[in-house]
Each structure stands twice: as C-alpha cells, then as structure tokens.
Amino acid sequence: MKIQEIKDMSVDQLNQELVKFKREQLNLRFQVASGQLDNTSRVRFVRRTIAQIKTVQHNKINSVKGA
Template sequence: MKDQQRLSDFKAMSEDQLNDELLKLKKEQFNLRFQRATGQLENTSRVRIVRRDVARIKTVAAQKKRAGAKK
C-alpha cells in the first residue's frame, strides 16, 4: 500500500525533483551503510526501503525520459 503511494508521488514529480530526491536517498543510503559497518544501525529495514526507493526513482525517471523523447 505504501509502495504504491510512494510510486504515485514519484510519478507526480518533475525530473529535477526526481534528481534531487535521488541525491537525498543516495546520501541516506551511504549513511546507512556506514552505520551498519560501525555497528550503529538500529533500523535495519530502512536499508531495503531506501534501496527500493532508489530503484523506483530511476525507473520513473527513465520512463519520463522515454516519454519526452517520443514527443
């Protein structure tokens, strides 16, 4: 349910907003990996959620890019 909501949120974003969100998630992903390596990571499920959100954003961005190229 929440995945569908995030996907629709990503689809509503412009390409610049998607790039900004992707950059933010990449930074969070780096910080989570660093926390896991040092043994400070408390919410281990967040790693999976962030990884999947990155993939969702990349997919939506590619779809928008293809749709823009067809016009």
C-alpha cells in the same frame, strides 16, 4: 514514499530526491559497518525507493524523447 508521489514529481525533483536518498544510503552503509544501525529495514526501503525513482525518471525521459 509512495510510487504515485514519485510519478507526480518533475525530472528536477526526481534528481533532487535521488541525491537525497543516495546520500542516506551511504550514511546507512556506514552505520551498518560500525554496528550502529537499529532499523535495518530502512536499508531495504531506501534501496527500493532509489530503484523506483530511477525507473520513473527513465520512463519520463524516454516518453519526452519518443513524443
């Protein structure tokens, strides 16, 4: 997911995506622990995407409060 796609989302959409990626992160952790994960770069991608979503979400909320 590209950062511009994340920036174009509403706060509600960001919340939904955050839940989706956190669920995927949990599943990836289980796969790593059980040795079933083939694509280890997916863990990094999901972690980075969660951080990007949280950052954009925080910026949107603060811009609304500051306006």
